[in-house]
Amino acid sequence: MYEIVRQAVEERDFKRVKDIFSHLEEADIADLIQGFHDNQEVDAKDISLLFRLLPKDTAAEVFTHMDSDMKELLINSFTDTELEDVVDNLFIDDTVDLIEEMPANVVQRILHASDSQSRRLINMILKYPEDSAGSIMTTEYVYVFKEMTVKDTLEKIRSLGMVKETVYTIYVTSQHRRLLGVLSILDLLTADDDEIVGDIMDTDVITALTTEDQENVAAMFAKYDYVALPVVDNENRIVGIVTFDDAMDVVEEEATEDIAHMAAVSPSEESYFKTSVFTHAKNRIVWLLVLMLSSTVSSVIIGHYEAAFAAVPLLVASIPTLTGTGGNCGSQASTIVIRAMSLGEIQLKDFFKVMFKEFRISLLVSVILGTVNFFRIYIQYYNDPTVDQMRLAICVSLAIVAAVIMSKLIGCILPMAAKAVHLDPALMAAPLISTIVDASTTLVFFNIALVVFNISM
């Protein structure tokens, strides 16, 4: 498809391009044009030309699927009237997203192109805290008053001429916009024309407050399987709705953020390639510095036990095995606990239940690892007359058992403790856990070694 369209553009057969576009989904058209631009196969002037081939309502939706560079390029090529056409056909929440990505001079043009009612709504949404229900809601929804008939309601839906998911649920309000009930479009279809909506509406409505965290809103979608969720203010007046597609974006966005945190990276707003080398480095360097400097603790501990490894140099060779195993056990526990907390499977009140569970898991795991490690060392140094295999094997295996149990406990305690003091649990993931586990494992290891090898310091 890409090649066919590219060739048509090259031959300047725009009639053909227009025809192909008419059979494509908006997201796919956006992908095509975006591709031409990213691969520098079509110049900026022809990109705007391609965009002008689209009917007005299609154009607006194609526009929302583009990346921010492309949007800026297009807006700069638009006349004021063209910009008005696009902005007119955008959903309010998409306009708000656009305003948040654009530089100030472009924002001014966009606001100028919006009618006064849209401007009022845009300003309202911009005021809600980032990542709140208010900030992701759209203000296009169908509301009717409870005295209206089914027939009136159907008329209203028809006359609004709205498209897409925002019309599947109809909200019934008082004259002051207080939310009284909901109706699905199916309820309307199966009711008689002269029934009163107030009589057939469902009055048990699940709502989200404007200030509700978007993560909780997405969780409500996952729980109730709704197509849309009404957003209300403190007086239960409906101010917008969140639709399932926005909730799906939130689920994906939050997972990406958690994953980044777990790898000690500050999350990036943009995609991998759109993020500059400098920003990537900035997102990674802070944690790396903190962790590198924290590892000084391990260095000091090792330095302190110089006498031990001067007596038995092979102790040093076991450090990577111990810190590695401890780190892996700790990150397993913390990752599982962090994910289970963000899915709501683990609550703070389960603190001791989780600790006890991780303790039992670590007992099982540590005994297996310790035993295998015992035989590994015994076999590895079997023919080496300079090594006391038995003592070395006992010493390292005991240290492994201790390391596994400690690190599993640290791995589950820290994320829950973080949550208790309202920090993001995902920050307590693998990298930080490993650093803490490194220090404690080394300390325990050398103390065991002092006893087993009977070394005095």
Added chain:
Amino acid sequence: MYEIVRQAVEERDFKRVKDIFSHLEEADIADLIQGFHDNQEVDAKDISLLFRLLPKDTAAEVFTHMDSDMKELLINSFTDTELEDVVDNLFIDDTVDLIEEMPANVVQRILHASDSQSRRLINMILKYPEDSAGSIMTTEYVYVFKEMTVKDTLEKIRSLGMVKETVYTIYVTSQHRRLLGVLSILDLLTADDDEIVGDIMDTDVITALTTEDQENVAAMFAKYDYVALPVVDNENRIVGIVTFDDAMDVVEEEATEDIAHMAAVSPSEESYFKTSVFTHAKNRIVWLLVLMLSSTVSSVIIGHYEAAFAAVPLLVASIPTLTGTGGNCGSQASTIVIRAMSLGEIQLKDFFKVMFKEFRISLLVSVILGTVNFFRIYIQYYNDPTVDQMRLAICVSLAIVAAVIMSKLIGCILPMAAKAVHLDPALMAAPLISTIVDASTTLVFFNIALVVFNISM
């Protein structure tokens, strides 16, 4: 709410319970009953009694929200007629999920309670490969023939009496079920009664094949913002639809799976507490063993350079800093690349582009880390006459620069290589990367040390 209902049950005021239930969402009723059972506050007999308070259609949906233990308990308490009522009101995909979780004797009762048409559909869905579009689709959807009028179609929707999201899109087929086009319910509302659906349908339909991976299906939802996606067989005959709520579950499930893989844990089918200690241990032990045994390589390398740290014992103290920093850099790179690949931001063809980007990031990061580390060591040992601060600082900092560059490259190469040979990239995450980075970092470090301190082996 929980307390109020619990008290009503205790006082055996079931009329009150029934009244409260009538105002609650199905998912919330399920949570309540599930809670009573999990906390052992209401006995099994009363649990079934509570369930029997619900109207038939509500009961089925409440049932789908329960966990598998609870479902089994309920089914075992049902008479055959009661089971039939529940199964009758379940969506086919929920029945299939149920069959997959239940033990054989319960499955037999469920199949027995299904009518012959449902049984046929259940068997069809069970045959699709796990995690395919066919395995998550539902077979309840509205289809009409292209010769029908808008009025007929609306009549059909009304007569089906279906609830929820499955009626928002209407599929237009040939007499042989070949998919010809789609209509939204809104198209029907805004059309005249006597128009022919074949004339107003949209013929450019995005479909998924029954064998398509569920991850790709979820990605299509994220891209096109559909409420439902038709699933077709090889002859373009519609066999079912996937609805947005199932797609949302897939997004969450796949993220959980990726996160587990990244922490070297085999994903669990069940929630944290429902998974037994033994299964948790089993899910974690394999990777721990593999990684522990692989760390032998680092041990052997360290053992090999005994002469180096016999001459300069403080070299040992820097091992945790080096392996820790290398491991963190590697896991940052691999995590970011793995997530970007699963979001489709990075393709295999971008291999060299990613490597070049990570190389530039690592240059920036390594110079900063190396410099900071140089001063840290210089200051830490400033007053220690037994230490050659300058040489130690140079040696460790050079090793850090090398470790950071190597580990960023390993961290981006391995996940992409895994993908190229059709392995799950998430397996190439932090733990495996750390183990490989540990060995290579140690090797480079001691070789730099030999040169800087002029040690001969």
